[in-house]
Amino acid sequence: MITHIALSLIIAGLIPLTYAYANDSTWVQIDNVVYGAKPDERGPIGGGEAYVNIITSGDYTVEDLDDLIKSLSKSKIGDVVFIPGETEIDLTSRILIDQIILEVPEGVTLAGNRGYKGSKGALVRSDVLNTPVMISAAGPNVRITGLRIQGPNSKRYSDHHRRAFGFGGKGKEYYYKFPNSRGIQTEFSHLEVDNCDISSFSHAGIYLIKGNDHNIHHNFIHHCQYMGLGYGICLKKSSSIIEYNLFNLNRHSIAGAGLPGCSYVSRHNVQGDVSSSHCFDMHGGIDRGDGTTIAGTSIEIYNNSFWSIERSVSIRGIPQKKCEIHHNWFRSHRSITQAVKGSYGTEINNNAYGNNPTVEK
DSSP: OOOHHHHHHHHHHHSSSHHHHTOOEEEEEEETEEOOOOBBBBBSSSSSSSSOOOOOOOOOEOHHHHHHHHHHHOOTOOOEEEOOTEEEEEHHHHHHOOOOOOOOOOTTEEOOOOTTGGGGOOEEEEEOOOOSSSEOSSSSSOOSSOOOEESSSOOOOOOHHHHHSSTTOOHHHHTTTTTOBBBESSSOOEHHHHSSSEEEEEESSEEOOOOOOOOEEEEEOOOOOOTTOOOEEEEOEEEEEEEEEEEEBBSEEEEEOOTTTTTTEEESOOHHHHHHSOOOEEEOOHHSSSSSSSOSSEEEEOOOOOOOOOEEEOSSSBBEEEEEEEEEEETSSSSHHHEEEEOOEEEESSEEETTTTTTOO
16 A cells, blocks of 8 residues: 555655555456556556656746746637746735736646656645635636646644534634635636646635536645545536546545536546545535535546545435446445445445455445
8 A cells, every 4th residue: 555654755756656656556456357546548647757648848838927927818729838847836926916817718728747757847836825716717628737736725724623613613604714725727618637736725626616528637636635625626516527636635535516517427546545534525415505415416436446544435415317336446445334425326336345355246
């Protein structure tokens, strides 16, 4: 198992992900059937070194914030705005004073070269706790690739959550006085986020508010663990394929609001060994307080590998169409009841359990 120490070294950039996995597979084959997360031809789970779709140049090459803003404003469908090497773009003062958002126009790619010849990728960061959103897709068919996107809040702030919601707590209004942060956000369809290292956002690393056919793949998403929120990827009323990502140190690595139209396919992702709550979920009507039992429209969770001792999946209501959970490897759990919580409409079968895996049909 990749331990918390090993993952911390990966996060610090002291050892590459591929080395950490060299002696520990993320998938197992039993009776010629694959369980867990198996890398594909595009490169390693989590992206980085050996990822095959790395961009190394663009129509605009930028090395500072003013030039980045100007280039994004001029770019048009098909253009690539490229931030080379390990350039650092610090948004802190401009978010604090001007409330800027990096808006990527329709059909434009914002790229770094994470993994190319050992590059960590350009760093886009904010240290302002109140960072409503750093990067926004301002239209459909936006791609964000090869960047390190770092927010201001890697902590859990459990004490604040207890003061708000513990016995005799001060309540929801008090809780939301603490500012939130989000990394990438969209209300348009066909957002692609790949080969990025996304971390330290109190609300969500990626927030998919609306739009369909998003593809979030080959990213390392971590340290989004603020208590009460803390989502690696959060879907509100959107649909997405989420695949070949490495998650760790999030509260929920994938979370769905559960509204009608909220759907996702999660496949070939690895959940690391540290999570402050269950790892993947879909909220239900009881969470929203809307008087329904609806937990999204369609959920497919298959061929993922879970190392956290926390519950792997929690479906908190009844999906409108389906919820299918199969061919996952629940390495820290010995049974369905330990690994998954679901209700009517959630089908769970053909998963592998334990470090020396056995299959429960």
